[in-house]
Amino acid sequence: MKLAYEANAWGGVVGTASAVTDLTSGFYLTPGDVSVGLDAIAAAGFDGVELFDGNLFAFDGGTAAFGEALRSRGLALTGVYSGGHFIYRDAHGDEFARFERSIDVAAEAGARHFVLGGGAIRFDGRRDDDFVAMGALMDRVAERARAAGLIPSYHPHLGSLAESGAQVDALFSNSTIGLCADVAHLAAGGADPAEVIRRYSDRLAYVHLKDYNPSTGGFVPLGRGTVDLDGVVAAIRESGYDDWITVELDGYEGDLTEAAAVNRQFLASRGLDD
Template sequence: MSANITTAGQERSDRGIKVAGAPISWGVCEVPGWGYQLDRDRVLSEMRGVGLTATELGPDGFLPTDSTELRATLAAQGLACVGGFVPAVMFRDDHDPADDLAGPLESLIAAGAGVVVLAAATGSDGYDSRPVLDDAQWATLLANLDRLAAIVAERGLVATLHPHVGTMVETRADVDRVLAGSTIPLCLDTGHLLIGGTDPLELAKAVPHRIAHTHLKDVDAALAGRVQSGELTYTEAVKAGMYTPLGTGDVDIAGIVSVLRDNGFDGWFVLEQDTILNGEPTGEGPVRDVTASVDYLRAVTS
């Protein structure tokens, strides 16, 4: 990789950035029936093969839950763990989201990660629909965000909130409500924000101090518009190729990276291109698009 893109375990120059991979770029997802799930050894070895030395944890069951086995699995591939995606139901009075957090948090601590990426889950599988919250449910959600962030901080990690299609924080109005009603920093997911109706570049400019972690996705805006109109479900759009290699879609990835760097962002840029596989890939498979994204990020940060 280029000298100015650095990963876990490497010294970083003043203008360097920290880049990690994510299993979802290989189609590995927590949603039941999402698609064919590749073997973890292939995913991790291909991740390492494109020059990445760090990853997010992936869904429950992708990596071992036993601490010793988890560390050994990552070490065998020369990978560090930077964080993990943790859906938690936070809007219900009769459910404690700390229970949703407990297991993943222990795994992240065992893996030496620094970030917990929370999503305000609906309580249902998948991301194709979500309920509408009343003010009392919003108050519960916001209070739980700060409570979970405090739990995470007590264990030495940083919690972020990931605006995500099909969760309780999806639209720009939802994002603004979180910014005003809690202190938790954000995971800036450039794809989910765009699909949910937020310009990720504008958000990065408006609240750079609230962004602690980043998922870099590029998006076909035409397909995103069909999700917004209800013509396609989120899952259908992913199958149709809504997420594209960095630099080939309609998100200003270069502009976002530049704005964050100029404002002193010191977090991770996690490469994500959500993918659904129909079966074992022939030829290169998903790693081809990951390689293209790495090459693009190298070019725009050189």
């Protein structure tokens, strides 16, 4: 397996304020100097990095400078993460235009994966047609990503339309997009992440390896939470998956340098750095 780290560990995530009135300008963004995360990721022995689409747009010097920043550290760009509302059909055109921009920049920067998150929840709850509408737009975006040479996938996430295992099933029954299995979000949403990986083994396109502490509601270094990571690793191996595994540790308040080393050691102990 090839091992990467999500840069949002060093700074978290914010959104662009302009998206309140202009959907086409809405992006995820990790605030601060991305170079700090790149240095730490490389120093911990990882080979790749994933980051938000907004950080590519914001990088001083553009994609050429970002590519040089990666090369100087021996890192590859494993993936670019984006997201949206998806469920409002009359806004699909605006959202698609935004995704097109992100896809083009991700491809220009040399990314392998294009990860979609999100799916709005209405004030009065989820509707069956929301899964249908979201699936339709996701498939359109996925087709565009494939045409640009990227591997598209959907990342289930707490606080989004597809949070629980049943909601992931509802969405995936209305879409053909691949699965980005974020095992901590799946577990926190009440699903068995290993079982989800097995159920969608033919659609497993990407993996976010992550641990979770339900007593605090926070994410923690691998092996320090309650996610059955050994079961997850077994399911990944059974699926035949042989692509990037990306560690994600957003919102962690401990020592990030130590956490990166712990995560790298955990991956090695499970033979994932072969």
